[in-house]
Amino acid sequence: xxxxxxNVSVGGPGPRKRSQADRRKSTAWDHxxxxxxxxxxxxxxxxxxxxxxxxxxxxSPLRIIKLLFLFISTFMLIYALYTICARxxxxxxxxxxxxxxxxxxxxxxxxxxxxxFPTITVCSLNKxxxxxxxxxxxxxxxxxxxxxxxxxxxxxxxxxxxMNESNSELSQISNLTYESLIENGGPAKDRVLYCKQRAQxxxxxxxxxxxxxxxxxxxxxxxxxxxxxxxxxNGQLRGKMGDYGALKLAFWADVQDYFTQEGENFGFLVSFHxxxxxxxxxxxQYHMSPGLYYKVGLKLDRISWNEQKIESxxxxxxxxxxxxxxxxxxxxxxxxxxxxxxxGCVNILPPENNxxxxxxxxxxxxxxxxSHYEEWxxxxxxxxxxxxxxxxxxxCEEIIYQPDISTSAISQEYADSIEQxxxxxLQYWSNEELNISYSNSEDILSNLMVMEVLFTSMxxxxxKETIVYDWNDLLSDIGGVLGLFxxxxxxxxxxxxxxxxxxxxxxxCKTSATxxxx
Numbered sequence: 125x126x127x128x129x130x131n132v133s134v135g136g137p138g139p140r141k142r143s144q145a146d147r148r149k150s151t152a153w154d155h156x157x158x159x160x161x162x163x164x165x166x167x168x169x170x171x172x173x174x175x176x177x178x179x180x181x182x183x184s185p186l187r188i189i190k191l192l193f194l195f196i197s198t199f200m201l202i203y204a205l206y207t208i209c210a211r212x213x214x215x216x217x218x219x220x221x222x223x224x225x226x227x228x229x230x231x232x233x234x235x236x237x238x239x240x241f242p243t244i245t246v247c248s249l250n251k252x253x254x255x256x257x258x259x260x261x262x263x264x265x266x267x268x269x270x271x272x273x274x275x276x277x278x279x280x281x282x283x284x285x286x287m288n289e290s291n292s293e294l295s296q297i298s299n300l301t302y303e304s305l306i307e308n309g310g311p312a313k314d315r316v317l318y319c320k321q322r323a324q325x326x327x328x329x330x331x332x333x334x335x336x337x338x339x340x341x342x343x344x345x346x347x348x349x350x351x352x353x354x355x356x357x358n359g360q361l362r363g364k365m366g367d368y369g370a371l372k373l374a375f376w377a378d379v380q381d382y383f384t385q386e387g388e389n390f391g392f393l394v395s396f397h398x399x400x401x402x403x404x405x406x407x408x409q410y411h412m413s414p415g416l417y418y419k420v421g422l423k424l425d426r427i428s429w430n431e432q433k434i435e436s437x438x439x440x441x442x443x444x445x446x447x448x449x450x451x452x453x454x455x456x457x458x459x460x461x462x463x464x465x466x467x468g469c470v471n472i473l474p475p476e477n478n479x480x481x482x483x484x485x486x487x488x489x490x491x492x493x494x495s496h497y498e499e500w501x502x503x504x505x506x507x508x509x510x511x512x513x514x515x516x517x518x519x520c521e522e523i524i525y526q527p528d529i530s531t532s533a534i535s536q537e538y539a540d541s542i543e544q545x546x547x548x549x550l551q552y553w554s555n556e557e558l559n560i561s562y563s564n565s566e567d568i569l570s571n572l573m574v575m576e577v578l579f580t581s582m583x584x585x586x587x588k589e590t591i592v593y594d595w596n597d598l599l600s601d602i603g604g605v606l607g608l609f610x611x612x613x614x615x616x617x618x619x620x621x622x623x624x625x626x627x628x629x630x631x632x633c634k635t636s637a638t639x640x641x642x
Contacts, residue, residue, distance in 0.1 A: 200609040207605045215598045218430075218591055238362035238369055239424060239579055242396040242525040245345075245403025246316075246375060246412075246575075247352035249391055252309035254383045255555055264293045265305065268486060269383070272494060284491045298487035302471050303346055305486065310351030313344050317374040317546065317572075319355065321363065331360045346472050347404040349393055359399030363579060370578035377414035377571045378553070380560040390414060392573060396422060396525040398448070402475050405452030410529060414573045421528040421580040429520050430589040438517035445474035445481075451516045455504070458514035462500045467492035528580065534572060539565040542572075 181193045257266040271283045287294045319326035319341060326332060326341035333339050343357045355373065363369025379390055393409040403409065412418055429437035445460070446453035460470045460481060469484035471493055484493045504513045543565050550562035562571070606612040 204609045211601045238364045241361040243399040244355040247349045247393045248311045251350040253381045256309040301483040302489040303483045315376040320372045365579045375573045398523040400448040418575045420577045423526045424584045425524045426586045427522040428588045437520035454516035466496045539568040
């Protein structure tokens with residue numbers, strides 16, 4: 125029986141003989157499994173890890189449940205990685221928002237010393253006076269100015285030809301500078317009649333007296349619009365809110381001394397800005413006409429753009445020839461560079477030139493400067509142009525005085541009240557030969573512009589751009605995604621890193637490493 129059984133056993137088909145290649149593969153796999161115990165380690169890791177659900181992939185009684193949890197875990201892992209990548213891209217874009225603050229710190233000190241007044245730039249629209257052009261000996265200048273102001277290219281070409289002729293009167297003025305024409309021909313500095321704060325004239329305020337004993341409550345500067353008064357040029361003046369700290373200014377327009385009698389050009393262009401900048405850099409100035417009383421209520425805003433975002437501002441831009449950097453100073457520097465590159469000069473020297481440019485002569489302005497400026501202006505204002513003429517970034521820090529302007533007509537009674545005190549000056553400014561006569565209160569009403577500047581609040585508004593999605597937000601989102609979809613946490617990652625290091629080390633270093641790890 126035993127023999128038969130033995131024979132049956134021996135005579136049966138028995139186990140399939142494996143090929144040599146199969147034996148080699150099995151041997152390698154057996155060695156790997158025996159040496160590393162990778163699957164045992166992975167199964168043990170899945171049972172002990174803090175990530176929920178992973179253990180059901182390896183330790184579930186039903187295969188369908190294993191496959192279900194494998195599918196769900198894989199899908200959740202892919203979606204979690206996609207969401208995390210999207211949040212990282214969002215973080216890289218540095219999304220920002222605006223934060224508003226009202227500065228109330230050091231309130232007792234602030235209320236005692238007041239708030240910093242702006243520098244006020246007032247530019248006369250009377251670029252070159254009639255009385256200057258009609259002065260004896262200025263006939264060539266008058267002819268030159270008439271032609272240049274019209275800007276007709278054919279007449280300009282003839283003007284340049286005549287200026288090159290040695291026997292022409294125009295040749296005598298060819299080396300005069302265009303800026304000197306604006307400076308000498310523009311309104312005199314005494315056309316600012318008075319400046320008062322707290323019933324004191326600005327000439328008497330100690331804050332404006334420098335170390336040499338000279339009062340510096342205003343200075344003069346040239347611009348493309350004409351001559352400008354720069355009131356409170358160094359920013360020393362301070363004042364309290366309302367009428368208690370108001371600054372009152374009065375200017376004389378010299379309407380009868382305008383070379384051109386186009387009514388819309390009468391008056392002044394006014395801007396309110398920090399003393400570290402210049403009024404010519406502000407493209408949108410306020411037009412103030414004679415015969416009116418202007419009351420200007422100011423609010424001080426400080427704007428800070430985020431320096432980390434090049435889209436918001438460029439922190440690398442430095443000081444310009446027009447003071448602190450702003451978009452207006454960038455445009456004017458762009459204009460000056462273009463003129464200098466093409467003509468070797470500029471029409472008006474920037475306030476902080478420091479020898480960088482030289483002024484154009486009347487010949488250079490007529491032959492090159494004016495036509496090039498008009499071409500530059502045309503290209504700069506062309507909104508359909510693909511490549512911008514001037515690439516200007518936003519300043520990271522800006523101080524802006526926001527004006528709220530109201531107007532009323534100057535009363536006849538007020539004109540009558542100041543007629544007597546200024547009568548002597550008005551007679552001096554009159555010129556009967558040129559039909560310039562300032563003799564009564566009607567003339568005062570048609571030439572006087574009064575401006576009262578005050579602060580509506582002692583508070584400073586700070587507008588600050590802040591990053592609204594930072595590292596904390598990114599880590600919170602990543603943690604939320606991993607916790608919601610995978611049940612994972614920081615501890616899970618530490619567990620996985622330890623498992624990976626141990627498994628790889630056991631595989632590579634075998635027994636000695638295992639003994640060292642244990």
